[in-house]
Amino acid sequence: MTDHPQLLASLIDTLSAGGNLRSPAWKRAAEAVPRHEFLRGGFFRRIQNSVPSAWEPVLESDPGWLEACYSDESLVTQIAGTVVPTDIRGRILREPTSSSTLPSLVLRMLEDLQVEPGMRVLEIGTGTGYSTALLTQRLGEENVTSIEYDEDVAVRARTALGRLGIHPTLVTGDGLDGYAEGAPYDRIIATCGVRTIPAPWIEQTRPGGLVLATVGGWLGASELARLTVHADGTASGPLIGGRVSFMLARPHLPPPLDLLPDLSAGKERETCLGAGVLDDWTCRFIVQAAVPEAQRLALAHDGRHEDVLLDVASGSWAALHHDGRRWTVRQDGPNALWDTAEEHVRRWQAAGAPGLERFTVHVTPGKHSYRW
Incomplete structure (x- = not known):
């Protein structure tokens, strides 16, 4: 088994070569954060060709666990809202509800956040705590606040961060409400998908600050948006491409289909x-x-x-x-x-069928719209 410093160095080389890790400052942050520390509880691996998708646990004691921690892949850490890898043996056929996002996307988004030393950042969705640790390495504990909706996920992230001696402000609550106690922020970044940009995020970002979030919906198409907050309480900015996809924030999930209407009518x-x-x-x-x-x-x-x-x-x-x-x-x-x-x-x-990179998002009180 290769030890983790070698695996981390190889991952960073891969991220740099792929253009997702572009600045020396973020490279230093990435070099200081061992991803495997945030996956000590294991992860779920999708069983190939399973329909519907089936998952099996991969634990720290299993062969290949450490190498997988340093792969550029998203690793599912929770299924069905409560089930973690140590809870089961065999397979589970339910939907993932939390994961460690692939490092290339994490670092790409942090680069796109355009932070500078001294800026204060609110992260929506602590998850495993890996991206929280990267932010803290770059900006310092006093400048990072992270909020997690799921109490169990939040506890595991706090434990992992604590093992590394990293202690930003960690909050358990609904990230769609932001965290007014720490406002105003220079930057807000969301590691969950949203259907519309929540008003509190705009209200809690200083004028001129940025909100970086994945906007999507129930048909499954989503894109990363970077919005500048204006002094009049509105925000606007481009979709910056890449077909970025995150699990929707749980309050933004679709309602159950229940009983279908009579499709013979109409x-x-x-x-x-x-x-x-x-x-x-x-x-x-x-x-x-x-x-x-x-x-x-x-x-x-x-x-x-x-x-x-x-x-x-x-x-x-x-x-x-x-x-x-x-x-x-x-x-x-x-x-x-x-x-x-x-x-x-x-x-x-x-209009000539413009690509999504030519779309802009406009957020005003009570309205979220796209223009091209």
Whole structure:
């Protein structure tokens, strides 16, 4: 087994070569933080070709554990909201709820945060504590506050940081509310996805400060946004690309689908915009912004395959079907979901179908919007 200093040095070389670790200051911080210390409780490894996804625990005592800790991969550390690797033997078929993000993305985001010495940072989502440690190495304990929603995850992060003698301000609570007691901040960075930028983040960032967060939604397309906060309480800034994906903040998760509506009802018409647009990342992002309350399902209905958008809260839905010659859509409910999606996609196409890197996010009190 290779010891961890060699593995860490190799990881840093990989991150530097990939352009994710660009500045000497962040390289020094990365060299000072051993990632394996934040994975002492083990992680879950996805079993290849398992459908639905199955996971098995990898513990500190298992062969390959240390090497995996220094791979440029995200490592799942919690499943189903409570289950950690030491809780089970064998396999588990549930959804991940916490992880150690791949180091290349962690360091890329920290570089994109554009910090300077003396700046005060609020991190939303402590997770394992690895990124918290990097921030603390760069800025000092007194300038870093990190908030974690899950109490058990927060305890494990505090323990790992304490083992390394790192003691920033650690808070357990809803990160969507920020942490007003430590405001104002020069920077806020979120390591969870959000559907819209929460107002407290804007309120708790000083004018001229930055908020760096992944914005997405229930259709699964997300992008990293860097917003500048303005003196009038608004914020704006670009999507900075890369198809960055994080687990959504738990309060932003979709409602359960429960009982489906009668998909035989509604009005049917031909549409030139087929379900294939939902397979394209940029188009899906646009549709998601147009109908943010909609979830996507693939169903067999009346002996044929249909792609369905469903808004649980309003009961609105749209079912798309291709008969080999043309696409049709059948819709019902108070909101014509596919009409709205078509309108937004057509406006985007009329503008020349710009890439997401040309989009900007605008946040005003009560409103979150995209422009291109």
